[in-house]
Amino acid sequence: MSLLTPDSGLLFWMLLSFGIVVFVLTKFGFPVIIKMVEERKAYIEESLLMAEKARIELQQVKAEGEQIIATARNEHKAIIAEAAELKDKLVKDARVQAQVEADKVIAESRRLIEFEKEEALRSIRKQVAEISVSISEKVLRTKLAEKGEQQAMIERLLDEINVSKS
Amino acid sequence: MSRFYKILFLILVGVVTLQTTYASEAQAAGEPLNVREFILEHISDSYEWHITKIGEKHISIPLPIIVYSQTSGWHVFMSSAFHHAPVHNGFTIAHEGASKGKIVEIDAAGKQTKPFDxxxxxxxxxxxxSSTILIIIILSVARSYKKGSYKPQKGFIAFMEMFIMNVNNDIIKPCIGKDYKRYAPYLLTVFFFIFINNILGLIPIFPGGANVTGNIAITFVLAICTFLIVNFSGTKEYWREILWPDVPLWLKAPVPLMPVIELVGIFTKPFALMIRLFANMLAGHSIVLGLTALVFVTVSLGPVMNTSMTVVSVVFSVFIAFVELLVAYIQAYIFTMLSAVFIGLARVEPHHKH
Structure with a gap:
């Protein structure tokens, strides 16, 4: 039956055209396509890996940043606390010093007052003495008649003065 | 959806009416249809591309005839030359005998010889x-890539790329194994060659409809190519397993029973490939033609029977056409897969005995 016997003409053309098809497609067709698709696949995989890596790195950087911020915040707090402490100390110191200074001034003034008082007392005493002398003069001028009495009186007065002075 | 059914129904009615009228006319012309001839004529090769017959006029596309005669050398002429006279330059198409339907040369004594045709x-x-179309399609896909650009393709090229990679990754790779890359281009070529010829064979109008993959010469060449590749890529272990298989000694010496069986096996594998593709495609075409012939055969049974059988014929033809679409893919798939399996078997590595 002719269906089962290969026809020579068709065989010839089949060999020719199939040969050309195989040659062209195995040289310029499929290898190019497969290579390109595989390259693209590799590229996509690589890109995904890189993206994953970048994501992790970004996370790390973010964490680091957060840590830096946290440290900075702590330091900031510490600095503020320190400054407050320093301020307190300064104020305290100043107060203490002022106190000391004031005490000194007060002591000085007290001394001065004392001195002034003494001086005043001295001058008062002097004046009193002078006044007493002048009084005594006047008294003496008036009551000089009785000599004995005068003498006794003077004695008494002097004693009194001595008593008050000591 | 209902609109789709309406259109389908209208087409069906149209086709049925057309076919019945045509069949009645044919019947009226008094030519009872010889179904066997009708089918064989369509599935076998011919020198011209017969399209249709309107009334008594045959409409066909003439194709060039190239023959080499022992006595008068090369002859090139169009097949339409036979329309004017049955014998042209001493050549004619034989109507009977061993070379029925083929060009024969008639010498002065009336003796017929077969020229190189x-x-x-x-x-x-x-x-x-189909070869041209295939080359254009695949090369256009290959040329669409630009250096250093990994942009995904779009449209038809993306589809072809997916198709190619699917065949490459799901058929060739698992069947051959580790060095599949060497054989992938050839197997892909075989796959798409068979597939495009199968698909073109399903298109009933010019330039499709020829029964290319259902022709034994085509499948013969394909099988021979696979045979050569399988056996030339055979490893030492492959040949050892054929010539000195791991069977009891009495099976291989002194009578080399197993080696002979294995050697026959080398040839039966590609032979099976050849016959499978040929028979499947031939059968597919025959079924479609047979169902179509149903319309013409039932004319003699009266208009009622004829019309109902026409409906059946069209419905079945549509169904078979869908099945054939599937078969077109499956046959390409099977041929490629089995070729890959045979190559994989020939690439066998010696297994270490434990």
Whole structure:
């Protein structure tokens, strides 16, 4: 039956055209396509890996940043606390010093007052003495008649003065 | 959806009416249809591309005839030359005998000899056409890549790329194994060659419809190529397993029973490939033609029977056409897969005995 016997003409053309098809497609067709698709696949995989890596790195950087911020915040707090402490100390110191200074001034003034008082007392005493002398003069001028009495009186007065002075 | 059914129904009615009228006319012309001839004529090769017959006029596309005669050398002429006279330059188409339907040369004594015939017949034309289409499609996909650009493709090229990679990754790779890359281009070529010829064979109008993959010469060449590749890529272990298999000694010496069986096996594998593809495609075409012939055969049974059988015929033809679409893919798939399996078997590595 002719269906089962290969026809020579068709065989010839089949060999020719199939040969050309195989040659062209195995040289310029499929290898190019497969290579390109595989390259693209590799590229996509690589890109995904890189993206994953970048994501992790970004996370790390973010964490680091957060840590830096946290440290900075702590330091900031510490600095503020320190400054407050320093301020307190300064104020305290100043107060203490002022106190000391004031005490000194007060002591000085007290001394001065004392001195002034003494001086005043001295001058008062002097004046009193002078006044007493002048009084005594006047008294003496008036009551000089009785000599004995005068003498006794003077004695008494002097004693009194001595008593008050000591 | 209902609109789709309406259109389908209208087409069906139209086709049925047309076919019945045509069949009645044919019947009226008084030519009882010889179904066997009708089918064989369509599935076998011919020197011209017969399209249709209107009234008594045959409409066909003439194809070039290229023959080499022992006595008068090369002759090239169009097949339409036979329309004017049955004998042209001493050549004619034999109507009976061993070379029925083929070009024969008639010498002065009336003796017929077969010239060397490489005419562009229907199958050859279809083969060249599909080969050109295939090369254009695959090269256009390959040329669409630009250096250093990994942008995904779009549209038809993306589809072809997916198709190619699917065949490459799901058929060739698992069947051959580790060095599949060497054989992938050839197997992909085989797959797409068979597939495009199968699909073109399903298109009933010019330039499709030729029964290319259902022709034994085509499948013969394909099988021979696979045979050569399988056996030339055979490893030492492959040949050892054929010539000195791991069977009891009495099976291989002194009578080399197993080696002979294995050697026969080398040839039966590609032979099976050849017959499988050929028979499947031939059968597919025959079924479609047979169902179509149903319309013409039932004319003699009266108009009622004829109309109902026409409906059946059209419905079944549509169904079979869908099945054939599937078969077109499956046959390409099977041929490629089995070729890959045979190559994989030939690439066998010696397994270490434990």
């Amino acid at each position: 490489i005419s562009i017949t229907k199958n050859v034309f279809s083969l060249l056409f």
